[in-house]
Amino acid sequence: MSGTGALMTVHVGQCGNQLAQAFWKSMVDEHGINERGQTTHEDDMNDKKDLLFYQADDDHYVPRAVLVDLEPRVINGMMQSPNFSNLFNTDNIFMSDHGGGAGNNWASGYCQGQEVQEKIMDIIIREAENTNNLDGILFTHSVSGGTGSGTGSLLLERLREAFPKKVIQTYSVFANSDTSTDVVVHPYNWVLSMQRLIENPDHVVVLDNAALHRLAAGKFKTDTPTFDHINSLVARIMSTSTAPYRFNSAMCPSIRYLDLAPFPPMHFIQSAISPVVDPNENFTRKTSVADVTRFLLKPTSMMVSTASRVRPNDCMLSAYMFLQGQIEAHTIMTAEQNVDFAIRRPPFYMLKPLRMMHAPLSPYVRPQYKVSGLLLNNSTSVAPLFESLLSKYDKLRSKRAFIDKFEKIDNFSLDMMDDAMHIVQDLLDEYKAVVQKDYLTRGL
Amino acid sequence: MLSTLSFLIHGEQNVQQCQTISDLECLYLINKNQPLRDSNGNPLTAHELTDDLNERLVTLKLEAFRPVVSEVLDQLEEQDDALHYFVLVATSRLSDEDFENSLKEVSLSQKLMVRIDGEYKYRLYSKPIVRNNIPQLAWDISPALRTRKVAEKDEISPPNNTANVYPVDDWGLISREFRSILSCEELILSAREGQSIEFFHLDNQGFYRNLLDMHRGISSDLFQIDGDYHFYQSRPCRVQEWNLTTTRIILQKHIFIANQLAEAIQKLKNIFVTGTDNSIRLMMQKYLIDEQQIFFEYFEYIFDESASTSYNFQSIVENLPKLNIHDASCRFQICDDIFEIVSAHYHVIREMIQVVGNINDYSPIRLNEMSFTGSQSAPQFYAKRMWRRLNVELIRFIVNKLAEMLTTPDAELMELLTDAGDAKLIKDPSIWQRLNPLQMESSLCIDEDLANRVADLIIGYQFFVNDKKSKSQKLDEKTFAKSDIQDAEELELFAKTPEFEIIIQKILDRVDVNSVTEESEELTICINKLLEQIPTTTLVEKYSQIVLEKSxxxxxxxxxxxxxAYIHMRHSTFLNRYVLDTLEREKMLKQGYDPVFLRTIGYNERSTNEDSLLVVTPPEPLNVFVSKSVTDIYSQVFTVLRMLHTALNEVLETRNSETLTREPRLRYAFFHMxxxxxxxxxxxxxxxxxxxxxxxxxxxxKSKPDQRSSHELLNVCYRAHRKFIRDVAGALMLKSNAGTTGRIIRLMVGSVSQASNACVNGDAVGAEKFYQQFQNNLLIFLDQCRLDHIRYPLYRSLEIGSEETDGRRSLNSSYSDDLSCRSY
Structure with missing residues (x-):
């Protein structure tokens, strides 16, 4: 079936559900829906509400979202908030009976997940079956904790198995690798999650906590950006990246048409947004397509903590730039021709990897900026982040630090960890190979 | 004697002397033979009459004039008893008023009296003007003489009474009477014929009666009708003192024009049609019947001295110029006047034969212009008035017809409008005219702008009513408010009320049939007034606003x-009715397309060309925007974009293919495609x-308030849409590449589909082969793009084998021999 299919979101773990709050808050605003799921505006023909919502029997809109956590704190907090208490379908919420969580342990999350996976998958499959034309699943989680990484990894495996042809796009929050973190075992969690992120989803939008903090601290005039700050940035990335499907863009009508990963498993996407300003500050800049484009293509704009370490042979494999606002059609074409020379591509490429397009805005929300943009960039420049995290893993693993926490979990073996490390290593090798001229003909 | 008598009465300066000399003779005889008599029947003597005159002078307080009167009478008595007695009789027959006034006036002019401080005094030693010892009278007796009639003379001295004719007069010369007998035309004629001849000798009255009857088609003793229904003069005729020749010459041209007129009227009657629906023909026929009536009655009216009789023609025209047919002194002029009237009538009628015979070639507007020109430039006054009457009739006709067309839905439009056949033949047509290419002729009396505006309004109103009817059936209040429906119905009803007639009558009241105006704007003013007075303009404007928003x-x-829309269609390489039906079903899934407009999209089963498979058939008046060529462009846009979209879908199908996992080169190939x-x-x-x-x-x-009406904005809409369509055709390079874009894209898409199918089926070699085909087709496409200099820069980056990062140089166009770059 062709056409504009629906999307389902699956939010796993504390971080995943916090992102759900920010994302769905943004979605209800953009689609003109109030906290009870009722429309607040006359329907606009370009507003495809049914992409993310479905209508209950009484016609109120319900998010097509599944919320999963092994501990109830975040979800309960969310359900007690007046914004969401009457919005979500409570049948779509899964919280573990014992409520103890995964203790920041991938193995715990993975193994606990195995016990409840059927229940969770029932919810997801039921939701999918209620949808005529499901095109993809948006998955939010963190890869450094326990539930998001462990249970999330398991669910990714199950999702791929259950929906082999649907697009699975994760918004994966990577741990802050530059500063101390409360999760000492996050490199283990990361490696184990990475294997599932390499094998299962079609696209992984890498949300590097360090970069998000740096951006938030720089732009929001605060030294200690809160999760709300960070989550608002992620919500904006998620919102803009889905805007073409949600608001009827003929150019990219469905997530299926997003061709960001020509060479799997190199499907780790960096993102950049512009402009970013504190909503409490007066916005004094004049935005333009040229200005936004220039900023988005700067390596330092990528929300990856290692982006400052620019390597000369880093190449763009595929990228989409979504520009929003009052933009005349020809300005994008002009900008596209102007920026083309600045993009480095693999030597065997005979085509432009960057696709710039206009993404529609919500008809109900007055945009903060005249022009704004999002870059989803599949570039080899993400590899240093993985190298950095892998070296952290190696350090811990070589010392067998905290390994007992994993070993004591039933059904977990250290081989799983080593296999995962090899798979990540293979990925890094792939990133190195793709910038070589003979990438396509190697082995022939 | 007569000259003496003339001098006595009129003096030397009188210009009428020569003309009236025979009358004077006659009158002299009358007075001589009809003296005043006393109660016993005995003629009064000159003495008694003189006494009476003196008493009269006293009674009239004219004693101051006695010396003058006495002097004249005394001198006359001395010279000629007969003249003396004649003057006394004539004076006594004068009315007091005539006598008093003329005495005062003439005696002053002859300087016999002077007037000092309003008082008349005898001028001492003054003498009356005398010639041959006969004085000129100091008062005017001619009013008394005029009361006598010629006929009386004939009774007294019949011309054939030879006993009265003396060949030689007292002087031994041939007498005047004998001389006139010798030169008598009738006698000469009779002598020539060798027999007596009969002829009419008519007085004025009888002559004019016969003449005017002939012009009205009525035969008389004088003018008879032959077997061909032509008038001829039955026998010679003379009119009073006119001789036979003069009369014949005069009558000849009258008989000629009367026959011409009769013939013309007969022709006209032959082409008259009864029971026709053609209202302009009916109007013209009625006008011509009225004109005949006026012409007929006019000659009655000329005879009617009292002017008290009422005539039917007065309901059309208040009055017509009178001819003084009783004035014998200007008979030539009157005859000529009559001839001119008949001639004018004939010439107009002759024009009308042409018009009525070919009525379909003459629109009311053209006839109006023709009649206006006639009313200004016809050589005869009567013709001018005839044209003017037609002009007024036509103004009324046009205004009434327009009023009907602007208020009544089922009015017959073709009575005033003409079918241009194609809107392109109309200058600056409105969207209504594009839908129904009717136009109204312009003329000297109605300029092109107004004619266009009126035609436009009429057609717009028809569309409005039709739209309204269809909407009311559907009860679709969203698209047309109930109040508008009521407005239209009320207008239709109102147009049938007397109040409406009064409005129209007031508009037409300014057009006066009795005056000939040089103002060519009369029709324009009436139409403008009509447009102001009836609410059709407002209704059509309101309707235009609705159509504008809907457009x-x-x-x-x-x-x-x-x-x-193709995005929502089922995956299918070829568009067909089934695919389109699935599209309709998809629409049920609330894709946001307007359900009403969606119904206007159809599938052209007859089309063999995929570029024109889709048809758009919106209801009127929206169909004006989508001509066949416009629909074809839309259809081609749909087809081309759908093919490209299909190709994308085909590539997406390969995403999870095992073949790609094994073949990174194919991954690149599909990414490239x-x-x-x-x-x-x-x-x-x-x-x-x-x-x-x-x-x-x-x-x-809305954002830039425009002074233009919605109706004008609809035209702006139309032109803007045409431009948009041209731009769209340009965007797809449909024009510059003469339709090849679609074919090349079809080839490219075909290659993509085949490559994808091969890949999905695990045939890597096949996939690679089709990829190469795709590249070759892409090169052809880029060659086509190069022809479009404006849009080529957009496609330059697609050049295969370009080693420049900005893709500015193509190493591998189909014009290049270097094929090595075509493979990766």
Whole structure:
């Protein structure tokens, strides 16, 4: 079936559900829906509400979202908030009976997940079956904790198995690798999650906590950006990246048409947004397509903590730039021709990897900026982040630090960890190979 | 004697002397033979009459004039008893008033009296003017003489009474009477014929009666009708003192014109049609019947001295110029006047034969112009008035017809409007005229702008009513408010009321049939007044506003549908009715397309060309925007974009293919195909979007208040949409490449589909082969793009083998021999 299919979101773990709050808050605003799921505006023909919502029997809109956590704190907090208490379908919420969580342990999350996976998958499959034309699943989680990484990894495996042809796009929050973190075992969690992120989803939008903090601290005039700050940035990335499907863009009508990963498993996407300003500050800049484009293509704009370490042979494999606002059609074409020379591509490429397009805005929300943009960039420049995290893993693993926490979990073996490390290593090798001229003909 | 008598009465200066000399003779005889008599019947003597005159002078307080009167009478008595007695009789027959006034006036002019301080005094030693010892009278007796009639003379001295004729007069000369007998035309004629001849000798009255009857088609003793229904003069005739020749010459031209007129009227009657629906023909026929009536009655009216009789023609025209047919002194002139009237009538009638005979060639507007020109430039006054009457009739006809057309839905439009056949033949046509290419002729009396405006309004009103009817059946209050429906119905009813007639009558009251105006704007003014007085303009404007808003929504729909509806279609390489039906079903899934407009999209089963498979058949008046060529462009847009979209879908099918996992080269190949198809599609969509932005900016009438009416804005809409369509055709390079774009894209898409199928089926070699085919087709496409200098820069980056990062140089166009770069 062709056409504009629906999307389902699956939010796993504390971080995943916090992102759900920010994302769905943004979605209800953009689609003109109030906290009870009722429309607040006359329907606009370009507003495809049914992409993310479905209508209950009484016609109120319900998010097509599944919320999963092994501990109830975040979800309960969310359900007690007046914004969401009457919005979500409570049948779509899964919280573990014992409520103890995964203790920041991938193995715990993975193994606990195995016990409840059927229940969770029932919810997801039921939701999918209620949808005529499901095109993809948006998955939010963190890869450094326990539930998001462990249970999330398991669910990714199950999702791929259950929906082999649907697009699975994760918004994966990577741990802050530059500063101390409360999760000492996050490199283990990361490696184990990475294997599932390499094998299962079609696209992984890498949300590097360090970069998000740096951006938030720089732009929001605060030294200690809160999760709300960070989550608002992620919500904006998620919102803009889905805007073409949600608001009827003929150019990219469905997530299926997003061709960001020509060479799997190199499907780790960096993102950049512009402009970013504190909503409490007066916005004094004049935005333009040229200005936004220039900023988005700067390596330092990528929300990856290692982006400052620019390597000369880093190449763009595929990228989409979504520009929003009052933009005349020809300005994008002009900008596209102007920026083309600045993009480095693999030597065997005979085509432009960057696709710039206009993404529609919500008809109900007055945009903060005249022009704004999002870059989803599949570039080899993400590899240093993985190298950095892998070296952290190696350090811990070589010392067998905290390994007992994993070993004591039933059904977990250290081989799983080593296999995962090899798979990540293979990925890094792939990133190195793709910038070589003979990438396509190697082995022939 | 007569000259003496003339001098006595009129003096030397009198110009009428020569003309009236025979009358004077006659009158002298009358007075001589009809003296005044006393109660016993004995003639009064000169003495008694003189006494009476003296008493009269006293009674009239004219004693101051006695010396003058006495002097004249005394001198007359001395010279000629007969003249003396004649003057006394004539004076006594004068009315007091005539006598007093003429005495005062003439005696002053002869300087016999003077007037000092309003008082008349005898001028001492003054003498009356004398010639041959006969004085000129100091008063005017001619009023007394005029009361006598010629006929009386004939009774007294019949001309054939030879006993009265003396060949030689007292002087031994041939007498005047004998001389006249010798030169008598009738006698000469009779002598020539060798027999006596009969002829009419008519007085004025009888003569004119016969003459005017003939012109009215009535035969008389004098003018008879022959077997061919032609008038001829039955026998010679003379009129009073006119001889036979003079009369014949005069009558000849009258008989000629009377026969011409009769013939013309007969022709006209032959081409008259009864029971026709052609209202302009009926109007013309009625006008001609009225004109005949006026002509007929006019000659009655000329005879009617009292002018008290009422005539039917007075309901049309108040009065007509009178001819003084009783004045014998200007008979030539009157005859000529009559001839001119008949001639004028004939010439107009002759024109009318041409008009009525070919009535379909003459529109009311043209006839109006013709009649206006006639009323200004016809040589005869009567003809001018005839044309003027036609002109007024036509103004009334046109205004009434327009009033009907602007208020009544089922009015017959072709009575005033003509079918141009094609809107292109109309200068600056409105959208109504594009839908129904009717136009109204312009003329000297109605300029092109107004004619166009009126035609436009009429057609617009018809569309409004039709639309209204269909809407009321559907009870669709959203598209047309109930109040509008009521407005239209009320207008239709109102047009049938006497009040409406009064409005029209007031408008027409300014057109006066009795005056000939030089103002050519009369019709224009009436029409403008009509447009002001009836609410049709407002209704059509209101309707235009609705159509305008609907049109903009329709344009939005068309753009949206043809650039994106294929996205919701089932995956299918070829468009057919089934695919379109699935599209309809998809629409039920609330894709946001206007359900009403969606119904206007159809599938052309007869078309063998995939570029024109879709048809748009919106209801009137929206169908004006989508001609066959416009629909074809929309259809081609749909087809081309759908093919590109299909190609993208085909590539997507390979995403999870095992073949790609094993073949990184194929991954690149499919990525290349995806990127290329995406770029072509994006360029086309962006250019369409760009045109659409400009289009919508033009149609954004709300943000920039426009003084123009909605009706004018509809035209703006039409032109803007045409421009948009041209731009869209340009965006897809449909024009510059003469339709080859679609074919090349079809080839490219075909290659993509085949490559994808091969890949999905695990045939890597096949996939690679089709990829190469795709590259070759891409090169052809890029060659086509190069022909479009404006849009080529957008496609330059697709050049295969370009080693420049900005893709500015193509190493591998189909014009190049270097094929090595075509393979990766």
């Amino acid at each position: 903009i929504k329709f344009f939005e729909f068309l753009k949206l549908f043809f650039t994106s 995806n990127t290329t198809i995406f770029a072509i599609r994006k360029n086309m969509l962006t250019l369409i979007e760009q045109s659409y932005e400009a289009f919508m900016k033009t149609l954004d009438f």
